[in-house]
Amino acid sequence: MHTSDNNLDLAPVSLDQFDRNSGNLLERLLFNNRLAIIVICVLVTIGLGWQASQLRLNANYEKTIPTSHPYIANFLEHRDELRGLGNAVRIAVENPKGSLYDATYMDTLRQISDEVFLLPGVDRAGMKSLWTPNVRWIGVTEEGLEGGPVIPDGYDGSADSLAQLEANVARSGEIGQLVALDGKATIIYVPLLSQLPDGTTLDYEVLSKQLEDIRAKYEAAGQVSIHVTGFAKIMGDLIHGLYEVLTFFVISILIVTTIVYLYTRCVISTKLVVTSSLIAVVWQLGLISALGYNLDPYSMLVPFLVFAIGMSHGAQKMNGIMQDIGRGAHKYVAARYTFRRLFMAGLTALLADAVGFAVLLVIDIRVIQELAIAASLGVGVLIFTNLILLPILLSYTGVSAKAAKRSLRKEKSEARAPLWNFLDLFTRRGPAMVAIGLAVVIAGAGYMGSKQLKIGDLDPGAPELRQDSAYNRDVAFMTEHFGASSDVFAVMVETAGNGGCANYEALRRVDALEWQLRQLPGVVSTNSLAMLNRQVLTGLNEGNPKWFELIKNQSMLNFVTASAPRGLYNDACDLLTLYVYLADHKADTLTAVVNKVEEFAAANNTADIQFKLAAGSAGIEAATNIVVKDAWRDMLFMVYGAVVLLCFITFRSWRAVIVAILPLMLTSVLAEALMVMLGMGVKVATLPVIALGVGIGVDYALYILSVTLSRMEQGESLSDAYQHALAFTGKVVLMTGLTLAAGVSTWVFSIIKFQADMGVLLAFMFLWNMVGAMVLLPALGHFLLQGKVRKPGAGTPQVVVNNPAAAAPVVATRKAAAAQ
Template sequence: MSENKNIHSPSKLEQLIESFVFGHRALVMAIVVICIALLTIQAVKVKPEASFTKMIPGDHPFVNNFLTYRKELADLGNVVRIVVENKQGDIFNADFQQTLKQVTDEVFYIPGVSRDGLKSLWTPNVRWQEVTEEGFVGGAVIPDGYDGSDEMIERVKSNIFKSGQIGVLVANNFQSAIILAPLQDINPETGLPLDYRELSAILEEKIRDKYASDTVTIRIVGFAKVVGDLIDGALQVVLFFVLAVFITFVLLWLYSRCIRSTISVLVFSIFAVCCQLGILNLLGFGINPYSMLVPFLVFAIGVSHGVQIINSIIHHSVTGANKIDSAKLAFRSLYIAGITALVSDAIGFTTLMVIDIEVIRELAIAASIGVAIIIVTNLIALPILMSYIGVSPSGLKYAAKSAHKTGIVEGLFKNFAKPPLAKIAIAVGVLLFALGLYFSQAMQIGDLDSGAPELRPDSRYNLDNAYIVDNYSTSTDLFVIMVKTEVEQCAQYENLVWVDQFQWHLRNVAGVQAVKSVADVSKFGLFGMNEGSLKWYGLNRNQLMTNASLSKTPQGLMNKDCSMVPVLVFLNDHKAKTLDNVVKAVEEFKAENQVDGIEFLMAAGNAGIESATNMVIEDAQTEMLIWVYSIVIIICLITFRNGRIVICIITPLILTSIMSQGLMGILGIGVKVATLPVIALGVGIGVDYGIYIFSKVKEALSQGKSLYMTYRYALNQTGKAVAFTGITLAIGVATWVFSPIKFQADMGILLTFMFIFNMLGALTLIPALAWLLKIGSKKDKK
């Protein structure tokens, strides 16, 4: 029992808390079990969800401009493109046209499709025009009376050539055609937000599976399809979760050789996840592809703290304490450190709220709720349960045998508290910090891959997207600038001239594929009204002629009161560099041309929203890190009342953050919605190691031990648990590397790296810095 005297004498408040928890064990446990049961029932009801508006910044000038004109830009925003490809020829045959008609009709009746904006060769809003001696003639591409005859097919072919849809709705090689389906945010049949997973499943079942054959290939792209594929792929994270639980079970048993302790830690960590999901459901939240990692993190944090409790209970049991005393002593020695660590985790996660993107804020809320629950399940309920069941004889026997040996962790890391290895650790830390800073310069904001970078390059979606890029003149990456004028002034000659000059400016920007606007319509109209003479292909000062040239302006190129015309910029991709080039070009034009009565407003289209998201993330990443580190520092100061200890705890975290940014630069992982939270989460979890180590350091220093003996004591008491936790969590999250979703694989790489290096930093740099800062001097031994 002698070692149990090392536990610090509890304060009155600590005695009160301990006596309440263990004096009413049955009542507290009954309340916890009832709450777990009720919340688990709610957890079953949690559904996957995704929303276009939740994945974009909530208050950004680009987004505000887009929302102002959202109705006018309905077919330029959240759109699904369905490609129908003829694998055995071109589109000019009756069988293909019949298939295209059937697919168009099927899409028309899909819930959530904006039917008035649907475009296909078979919809009446897709028309052809021709210049004749008598002026313009035109009509629908598919004429009335179409019967599939060879004569009619030739007529359709002629109409397509006159429609201007080659490269837009018809492939440049004439082997496929696109059906363009704008989406509504609300499903009109249910009145609820559009369910993208359900929509994706409908597209697969009623379109791809139904119409794909040996002669026809169906390709589907668009935000809704990306999200649908993400949700389907993200659900596979359940398999990774099960695998992580299995790996943790095996490692926990090898660590403790006590099946009771192993199962108890796992059960309460899983229950913490269930309670977290149950509370989210009660609050009206679902779980989206970006917050799929939160249940795993909650489980990981639960295991981390559970291992500390079990490790302490085993230690006290070996030294002679009975079941209830061992649980009490473990609770007394660790609950302050545990609560400190968990509170710093929770508050640290809430710093993600500074990022004005709803999915990240929901992730922050979910993570904070999960961490708060762990205080109950793993710091209170777990010790109570262990006070009833105790450590198994096999576990005690293994622990007693190990107690007489110097453990692997203690043997590897104890000498880092001595000058020779301490100096080496600090030197290596400085070198790694310099390398991290150097390589982090290559880290970029936003997407660094074409297509949907959230998915693998060889995913079906990205192969479908690559097909469109290769075979159509207008890409799926669209950046829209809204040119605002006074009411009824958008078609004035002076304004059209500025629009035309603006287009010319953008056409010369790297990454821009094509630029279109109402100015092009006016030019073509004047050209047509003058017998196709090329000398008339331009803007005309005569306002009456200009008005006439715009009489048949296609939908979406001018709003109803003629106060806004969109300039459509088609990009090669939506990589961060491409978007930056466009934004800079627009800003340059605006700075060089101050025009009264006309404004160039960015930005709509998927690429425009992406650029706004990149800006928000770029502004928020530094602010988020400042907040998370400030909060962790304040909490550690309040807990330890020693600035040198805080430096020891924080420095390894800063080093790991810098190194992870360098890793992102090396691997080409951009800072975006999926990866930005990982940095804050890594800091939040990593700080736990330092807090637990210094909780034991503080005990040893109060007994007058030297720094070397103090650190050996800390390693003996909690170092093994720290190393075990870091390795276990890293192995568990490393399984994400095999996810079909690329951003989950990226998260897996980053979290694995951060778990390992936070653990190594805590075990090597903390004692080295303690030596450097002379922790263990007389003034610390009070």
């Protein structure tokens, strides 16, 4: 028998009856050169496997921030003058048995400070501790204004030296910043370089381990307790936790493999489906390494998502081949017919996945852009490994005869299974209206919940880690014992000409903004040259609070500025820095500060005085939140626009597009509501997952809808067509949806809260996209597709299928389903 695009016999009795020159050019090219294709794939796998072995786990601070945003551009312009206001680590050294004015404690602090100072990646010029010479005191004595390093000259640990140290600390203005309010701990402030002197990138895993070694070394002696916070420590903890994540990935893969085997009862096909999906992961990792990228905590989910998508498509191919072999088709013929039936649906679904990832490139944050590239590459290689290589491998191995016959018996017994009968109800008017009405109600409730979704972090500390983690306990210690938190928001004030930073008008405006910011909830304290002028004037007048003023005396302002510590202004005295210490970096806190500064700047900027945002960890995060907020909805519109276009190209019917897209939109709305329930905000770590749900979910709809439409083109009713779709692809959709949800649900036990949350979110999206494809699709089809699909003789070439239980080819789908 011969097979053409318009006359397909899907159940040839023997291989001799099959025309190897049938099918389209791509099919002939691939299956008539099977051995060459396999050899090429083996060679590529070896090469990319070696390349993948060179891949490193690391992070990069600069990649997590939007470098082209005006706030960040302002920071980068003055970066050399704002040491420590970018990526930094804070190390609190506590004396649990007394105060810091203890000779043993101070000696231990000196040793720790010296060891940290020598660590690779430390910006030594900007490092601050009681033992560094850039921490100074200023005081008023009988001889006038004096100052010097906090550690007194000739310090020897004696009672007199410690008394002098205590006096210097009191006059340094560091209480609440470098020195704890209760006097029991001090901070070593460690700004970091993005690159080491040899040009290599700072390795956060190594740095975190070095800090942990220092902590363990000195805590073991029982003299001090050490607490460490900062981006580098978060990344180090996440990278360390990623090794546990790999364990969960292995467990997920075992769960998925077990369930697929229980479904097929065929060791050969199960192995090939899993192997082809793992090959895709190897190719993806190899390509990432070849491009010079690293895996980081944000992109670690991508390999498993690629594996999950590959399993979904692989299971469809395996199921089709198994059914045809069960009906007597030769394994080679079964592989070609399955390729012919499902290649276009699979290709469209994978292209939709790839586009869903690729639109993340519009977000100007490099870590997200690299994630988008990595994910798009991963989905792209699935076209070769799961749509091409897998059917070719199965054309050699086939499936076990026992498993194939069992599959056929199971299909016949399930022809009108209770679940299929239940789902078939939604092709009828009454149940369809109930399903759509219920979906509208759920969507409305989800939308109301999703309106509470915030941009940025919603919890203090690091939301990526659990609240009882060592890091978040360290953050709690810092917040409790220091008036100035690690969440620093810095406003840059540019002044005209050298010496402009001491100008009264500039200081007056800084002072006014400082006062307004201190009134905001979440602002703990502030610091600026204007505040220092107030403090010095009070000191010069015997501490009388009536003199806590900023006076219009330029000589006095110049005098104070000359003795002020660097950091409040730069060497050229044309840049002032206003430090705002926040209680946390929650989205609402940052938004309030940004709005206040923007409002003040609009009213007070002049040609000679410019207030610019933003530096400091909190300032940079505020800029990142703004970029994420602006890109969030644009990203979703672009994802849906691309998926709509691909569905329209595939189905050539706006009605079919609506049927495929509306269930995805419901899942997106409910996923955002779930994020609110989980206490998750939209940020760099979570933004990609929102887009993933659309790309992953469309796979289910495409497989079921393509078969349904092609059966309806042959004259079947929606009910019969949908039953055939369920029998051929629907049960695999059900199996993969449940399997993948079960696999990622194990992540909830991870010590990394981000991974646990992603496990819940992904499991939810897998399940809801599956439910939408199996319930809402036929319900919407009742109103949009029934009676609207062209029948044979109405302009659509007839497709002859001798086996009524087999699915019609997707090639017909591309020519049909045009709206009346």
